[in-house]
Amino acid sequence: MKKVLVLFLLVFLVGCSNNTEVKEEVKEIVETKEEVSSINRIISTAPSNTEVIVGLGLGDKIVAVDNFSDKSEIPHDVVLMDMMAPNMELIMSLEPDVIITSNLNSEGGSPFDQIIDLGYNVVNIETANSIEDIYSSIEAIGIAVEKEEESKIMVKNLREEIEEIREKSKQIEERKKVYFELGNFSGSLYSLGNGTYIDEIISVVGGENIFHEQESWIVVSGESIVDKDPEIIVTSSSMADSVAEEIKTREGFSEVEAIKNDRVHVLKTSNLSRGSQKVIIGIRELAEVMYPNVYK
Amino acid sequence: MLKIENMSCGYDNKKVIKNLSIELEKGKLYGVIGINGCGKSTLLNAISSLIKYTGSIKLENKELKKLKIIDRAKEVSYLSQSIENNVDFTVYETVILYRYPMMKGLIRTPSQEDRETVESTLKKLNLLEFRDRKIKELSGGQKQRVFLAGAIVNEPKILLLDEPTNHLDIKYQIQTIELVKKIGKEKNIIVVAVLHDLNIVMKYVDKVLLLRKDEKYIFDDTDKVLKGFDIEDEYKFNIKRYMEDSYKIWV
Amino acid sequence: MFINSSKLKFIILISVLIVVIFLGVALGSVHIGLRDIIEIFKIKIFNLDMEIETPKYMSIIWQLRFPRVLVGILSGSALAVSGLLFQTILKNPIASPYTLGVSTGASIGVAIGVILGVSNFMLSVLGFTVSILVVGFILLVASLYDKSLSNVSIILIGMVTSLTLNGFLTLLILFAGESSGQIIYWQMGSLSLKTYKNFVDLLVVLVISVTYISFKHVELDILSFGEYEAKKIGLDVGKLKIIIIGVATLLTAVVVSLNGVIGFIGLVSPHIARKIFGSRHKLLIPGSIIIGSIILVSADMVARTVMQPSELPVGAITALMGGPFFGYVYLRKGKK
Numbered sequence: 001m002k003k004v005l006v007l008f009l010l011v012f013l014v015g016c017s018n019n020t021e022v023k024e025e026v027k028e029i030v031e032t033k034e035e036v037s038s039i040n041r042i043i044s045t046a047p048s049n050t051e052v053i054v055g056l057g058l059g060d061k062i063v064a065v066d067n068f069s070d071k072s073e074i075p076h077d078v079v080l081m082d083m084m085a086p087n088m089e090l091i092m093s094l095e096p097d098v099i100i101t102s103n104l105n106s107e108g109g110s111p112f113d114q115i116i117d118l119g120y121n122v123v124n125i126e127t128a129n130s131i132e133d134i135y136s137s138i139e140a141i142g143i144a145v146e147k148e149e150e151s152k153i154m155v156k157n158l159r160e161e162i163e164e165i166r167e168k169s170k171q172i173e174e175r176k177k178v179y180f181e182l183g184n185f186s187g188s189l190y191s192l193g194n195g196t197y198i199d200e201i202i203s204v205v206g207g208e209n210i211f212h213e214q215e216s217w218i219v220v221s222g223e224s225i226v227d228k229d230p231e232i233i234v235t236s237s238s239m240a241d242s243v244a245e246e247i248k249t250r251e252g253f254s255e256v257e258a259i260k261n262d263r264v265h266v267l268k269t270s271n272l273s274r275g276s277q278k279v280i281i282g283i284r285e286l287a288e289v290m291y292p293n294v295y296k
Numbered sequence: 297m298l299k300i301e302n303m304s305c306g307y308d309n310k311k312v313i314k315n316l317s318i319e320l321e322k323g324k325l326y327g328v329i330g331i332n333g334c335g336k337s338t339l340l341n342a343i344s345s346l347i348k349y350t351g352s353i354k355l356e357n358k359e360l361k362k363l364k365i366i367d368r369a370k371e372v373s374y375l376s377q378s379i380e381n382n383v384d385f386t387v388y389e390t391v392i393l394y395r396y397p398m399m400k401g402l403i404r405t406p407s408q409e410d411r412e413t414v415e416s417t418l419k420k421l422n423l424l425e426f427r428d429r430k431i432k433e434l435s436g437g438q439k440q441r442v443f444l445a446g447a448i449v450n451e452p453k454i455l456l457l458d459e460p461t462n463h464l465d466i467k468y469q470i471q472t473i474e475l476v477k478k479i480g481k482e483k484n485i486i487v488v489a490v491l492h493d494l495n496i497v498m499k500y501v502d503k504v505l506l507l508r509k510d511e512k513y514i515f516d517d518t519d520k521v522l523k524g525f526d527i528e529d530e531y532k533f534n535i536k537r538y539m540e541d542s543y544k545i546w547v
Numbered sequence: 548m549f550i551n552s553s554k555l556k557f558i559i560l561i562s563v564l565i566v567v568i569f570l571g572v573a574l575g576s577v578h579i580g581l582r583d584i585i586e587i588f589k590i591k592i593f594n595l596d597m598e599i600e601t602p603k604y605m606s607i608i609w610q611l612r613f614p615r616v617l618v619g620i621l622s623g624s625a626l627a628v629s630g631l632l633f634q635t636i637l638k639n640p641i642a643s644p645y646t647l648g649v650s651t652g653a654s655i656g657v658a659i660g661v662i663l664g665v666s667n668f669m670l671s672v673l674g675f676t677v678s679i680l681v682v683g684f685i686l687l688v689a690s691l692y693d694k695s696l697s698n699v700s701i702i703l704i705g706m707v708t709s710l711t712l713n714g715f716l717t718l719l720i721l722f723a724g725e726s727s728g729q730i731i732y733w734q735m736g737s738l739s740l741k742t743y744k745n746f747v748d749l750l751v752v753l754v755i756s757v758t759y760i761s762f763k764h765v766e767l768d769i770l771s772f773g774e775y776e777a778k779k780i781g782l783d784v785g786k787l788k789i790i791i792i793g794v795a796t797l798l799t800a801v802v803v804s805l806n807g808v809i810g811f812i813g814l815v816s817p818h819i820a821r822k823i824f825g826s827r828h829k830l831l832i833p834g835s836i837i838i839g840s841i842i843l844v845s846a847d848m849v850a851r852t853v854m855q856p857s858e859l860p861v862g863a864i865t866a867l868m869g870g871p872f873f874g875y876v877y878l879r880k881g882k883k
Contacts, residue, residue: 067724068724068725082721082722082724083724084721084724085721183729184667184740185667185729185732185733186657186667186670186671186733186737186807187667187737187738187739187740187741188732188733188737188739188858188860189739189740211856214856214857218857219732219857219858219859219860220856220857220858221575221576221577221739221851221855221856221857221858222611222739222740223575223576223577223607223611223612223851224576224577224855224856226577226603226606226607226611227577227603227607227856229603238664239666242666246667250740251610251611251614251740251742251743252606252607252610252611252740253606254606254610255602255603255605255606256603256606344779346775346778346779364783365778365781365782365783366781366782366783368781369779369780369781370781373779374779376775376776376779379772379773379776383771383772383826384825384826385768385771385825385826385827389768389827393765393768393769393772393780394780396765396766396769396780396781396782397780397781399765402762403762404765404766405764405765406765446780450781
């Protein structure tokens with residue numbers, strides 16, 4: 001109802017005055033709209049969602065986050081919570097207007113079921129399994145925090161940026177085979193297949209994920225990597241030098257193209273791991289690392 | 297000679313045997329008798345240093361409790377009533393393990409001498425025909441002989457036996473005690489046997505130790521102890537009369 | 548009449564092991580033809596100076612599979628010997644290398660490492676250190692509680708400690724949040740990416756330990772008669788226990804810190820060895836070693852082939868073997 005009124009006013013004003021006046025009126029209305037927003041206290045339980053909320057300008061409304069979210073743009077006194085086993089009483093005492101959860105938080109039944117039953121506003125954002133999913137997540141969050149317009153703009157920008165990269169990738173004559181390693185944990189090698197947005201991103205950027213035929217997150221054998229002979233190996237880690245060194249000297253990998261041609265890249269940013277509007281930073285870094293001639 | 301002087305021992309701070317002083321000679325068979333709980337097994341445990349004792353137990357002037365476990369095992373052998381047996385060793389394999397304290401070298405493994413001693417011991421106890429049979433397959437009496445072989449294969453100076461004839465039928469009971477007495481004499485071993493069967497005691501034992509709860513130990517020739525007053529007082533039973541009556545039935 | 552039937556049994560077992568080794572190298576998540584395998588072996592064994600048709604196959608066979616099989620052999624051996632020692636010392640047929648909490652200790656060390664974000668090498672070091680500390684702690688407390696260090700006391704204190712530590716481990720896993728999967732996956736045990744260097748390190752530890760244990764085979768046999776009887780025979784049972792538990796713990800801790808918690812091998816290999824060879828440790832020690840190797844290398848082979856190109860952790864395979872094995876052995880007896 002409020003929206004209709006605002007629109008009506010807008011149209012009326014546009015009809016009655018010149019542009020600068022309209023801009024100022026719009027700004028006033030938008031500001032008024034902000035004042036009457038019912039979302040003033042937000043809890044976010046996952047890093048990607050937190051990024052979106054901050055990107056939508058509501059960083060200062062966040063009252064509690066999970067331990068892993070980036071805290072640089074939110075109030076100092078924000079409460080940190082373990083979102084695998086959330087403290088219900090603490091949540092209630094914070095009087096959140098909305099709780100944005102991620103299905104990462106639930107292992108068979110959300111730990112937040114209890115608080116939903118108590119009538120709190122809980123919005124669950126499913127894990128993004130594709131680039132479209134990332135767009136949907138951003139919009140869903142936008143609706144939940146009453147920033148729908150802004151979220152739509154955010155998605156539009158992101159979409160443009162990604163399509164720009166997709167266009168550029170058409171210049172690439174031969175798509176290179178890529179092995180994307182999520183981690184080497186005591187010998188167990190984690191990678192990913194189709195049904196993940198990183199797999200899609202690799203295609204967008206012009207590469208071919210060697211495990212594209214597998215589904216979702218997988219543990220792969222060293223020999224299957226050697227057999228598929230990737231031309232590029234990508235991983236991301238805060239311990240860049242030691243990780244790169246470990247992969248380059250990994251026993252049995254000496255005949256792999258990527259090792260022979262010194263195409264082992266450790267991404268400096270961690271943005272690829274979060275399905276937010278900032279994923280573009282990770283995408284750009286991946287693109288530049290894989291095809292410097294095309295993307296720089 | 298085994299000299300026990302003012303020896304006391306027991307479990308959990310409760311002394312079962314108090315101030316025992318006796319002397320035992322080589323080549324003799326001693327019987328330890330008494331009512332249940334008077335400390336017969338406890339005495340054997342003390343002599344073999346399996347429990348602590350106060351006072352002195354000296355074997356040819358060597359204080360037993362001061363010996364290392366393995367040195368004590370060279371001097372004292374202890375044959376129990378029954379031995380846990382869920383292993384499938386053969387007779388030979390079992391007896392050679394008992395030769396352990398005599399095995400030489402940093403790595404204790406059987407030498408030629410050990411093997412020869414085992415063979416001769418098996419021969420002496422008529423066990424050669426069972427040499428490679430699993431002890432699990434033997435009868436009670438045969439098994440007993442195997443562990444008796446184990447008890448003498450380490451050439452001990454003292455042989456302790458805890459009710460060695462308990463679970464055997466009468467033929468094996470007699471056989472065992474006769475064998476033990478013979479070996480004791482031949483090898484000049486001090487043999488101390490805890491026995492319940494007073495007939496066997498009467499017939500084979502040289503000297504009897506009657507253990508009593510109030511320290512009034514009796515240590516004397518068999519005849520004197522078994523036919524004396526103290527034993528009746530201790531057992532609260534007229535033993536002599538019972539035996540005489542039994543004899544009458546058998547005749 | 549079997550002349551030297553033990554020798555025959557060993558020959559058969561070693562033959563089985565050789566077949567298993569060959570299969571372990573020939574099979575994997577990547578299909579490599581028999582011709583290529585034979586060619587690769589010819590080149591390596593006879594040191595030929597040929598160029599292999601497909602160099603990546605050479606990498607896979609010689610640098611990924613073969614060292615992995617070798618590490619599997621040593622790991623299986625170490626776990627089997629450790630299991631044998633625990634079963635003999637504790638006189639408990641269901642004792643395993645993990646009875647005294649080595650696996651819980653190592654898991655806690657690794658969990659702490661995962662939370663702190665340390666390197667893989669440090670994870671191994673932490674796992675090893677904490678597992679040794681846990682067992683040392685249990686032995687110390689048990690000796691204070693019971694001077695004679697009876698088996699009942701050891702097992703009791705071991706159980707109480709393990710239960711408490713498992714609770715603590717659960718908390719750590721919870722605290723690890725997103726990384727908790729790493730800890731759980733590590734716990735399942737894997738031989739993936741094991742190298743020749745791992746093989747050599749393990750070999751040194753194994754050779755020293757097994758040589759030492761072999762010297763004690765008479766003492767171990769004597770223990771079969773029970774501690775009471777063993778003491779009578781002249782064995783310093785208390786001292787022997789601590790030494791043997793120490794060696795067994797060291798073997799287990801090394802294997803676990805390298806590979807994770809691989810179950811079943813240490814429990815089952817001595818059982819099978821006993822059925823084949825009897826009770827004498829002179830035969831049981833080498834017997835368990837060969838059997839442990841066979842089982843682990845076989846299980847790893849299954850782990851590598853059953854879900855290509857993915858690999859399962861080998862501990863997941865061995866865990867599944869336990870139930871049916873014991874069901875078959877013990878329920879079959881009951882049926883009579």
